[in-house]
């Protein structure tokens with residue numbers, strides 16, 4: 001899989017402007033009466049004196065020391081949802097996990113990283129603005145929903161602001177330009193803020209993560225087993241969860257059933273131990289699709305195990321297929337059509353993964369119950385999803401995203417245009433555009449995804465598509481010889497963005513339109529800068545004009561931001 005291209009790392013590290021430029025207010029002086037002054041890690045240094053000195057003397061530059069304790073105020077959110085705070089006078093930036101805009105807190109400097117430092121929050125002094133009650137009981141421990149206790153409007157504002165800062169400071173598009181406000185579109189909210197994920201991956205583990213207050217309990221054996229989500233910062237500790245508000249209710253019923261039964265000593269099931277590499281159960285992956293005829297959810301349960309022992313999983317399979325609301329019926333056994341309206345189809349799979357790594361993709365796959373795929377619809381097309389297929393995780397918002405992509409691409413609709421779908425995955429974007437195009441050419445590195453794209457094209461009766469496997473980080477001068485010059489390029493890379501080789505190719509190709517879809521606004525801003533302004537150090541000229549950049553909230557309560565950008569040839 002792709003790694004971050006070195007030019008990308010270098011550029012982002014050198015500029016890091018979102019750290020330098022974000023304006024924050026002065027932090028009030030740290031109170032010497034606060035009991036945290038005697039915090040153990042801080043007891044042997046006089047850093048708090050230094051803090052006081054700095055906040056009192058306006059002219060002095062301030063560089064915090066490791067373990068120094070400070071009183072801070074979070075001003076905004078940055079990449080990965082970290083809270084941005086700034087030291088008075090010097091503007092030195094500190095990033096803090098789980099700090100939200102407006103929150104005043106005591107933090108300890110945990111890491112210094114050149115032009116900024118990371119802080120661990122020790123105690124909240126006053127809560128952030130726009131505080132709401134997080135509906136999920138796990139929200140403050142689980143790393144998934146970092147902003148569930150921030151009102152949704154405030155989450156949207158923070159995300160929009162973050163994209164704006166990146167476009168200005170990394171993308172080098174001036175907000176003084178009269179066109180800027182037209183280019184920078186307001187964020188598209190997600191109408192469905194809970195139960196929107198169609199896939200969740202839970203892990204089994206031998207070490208339950210416990211909050212500080214109950215750490216003394218020290219459970220062992222079965223009491224220490226857990227099924228849930230990795231606790232932030234731990235590869236071996238699992239936060240036990242009975243339900244997740246981001247996945248569908250039927251999927252939660254399955255999770256609760258597995259939780260109620262898997263530790264039963266009579267079943268003899270053991271979780272995989274990531275230290276000793278022993279044990280059987282590794283992951284539980286739950287996917288929710290949709291039956292196209294009834295519009296009811298379809299469910300897939302995938303047990304990822306370290307070996308193939310179907311008899312061990314049989315009791316769990318029986319329990320799941322007996323859940324009244326999730327009646328599993330073998331597809332071939334359907335005789336009563338009316339029954340379709342009362343059941344969710346269930347597929348129970350077993351992926352066997354013998355490696356010591358943490359992946360949920362198996363080397364072998366077995367069907368334990370029902371069919372081996374579930375279906376989902378997107379952009380008016382039907383997709384068959386197998387246990388390891390990539391599919392947009394928020395189907396509802398993916399419809400919105402794909403509509404925006406199509407609006408940007410603006411196909412003429414007379415079947416005369418060539419579309420190049422870079423990083424095409426299972427072909428979903430290209431396939432939704434195919435009906436209006438002459439031909440779609442898709443490129444993707446994962447062979448299984450390319451095979452799924454072919455299957456999806458066939459399933460939907462689409463014959464004007466060609467999907468090819470290829471690593472877009474390793475293209476050479478022959479790339480581009482196998483397809484005609486495209487009228488529209490869609491590029492949807494994963495987080496590292498586009499490799500410089502691909503940027504150079506696009507600048508030579510000069511397609512009239514590029515629709516850049518990105519799940520990482522930082523690399524997106526960098527790449528649109530290259531495409532529009534060129535790469536000075538390499539004497540490469542840009543030849544595109546940024547027409548619009550549209551942030552889209554695909555994942556409420558999490559730091560993720562999607563953007564759709566339209567670039568037109570100058």
Ligand SMILES: C[S@@+](CC[C@H](N)C(=O)[O-])C[C@H]1O[C@@H](n2cnc3c(N)ncnc32)[C@H](O)[C@@H]1O
Pocket residue numbers: 001002390391392423424425426427428429443444445446449470471472473474492493494519
């Ligand atoms: C964000 S996903 C987009 C998938 C697809 N466009 C969609 O909407 O479902 C990025 C895709 O790029 C693929 N990818 C990552 N690195 C790649 C590379 N170096 N060359 C080609 N494809 C790559 C991934 O496997 C993944 O399918």
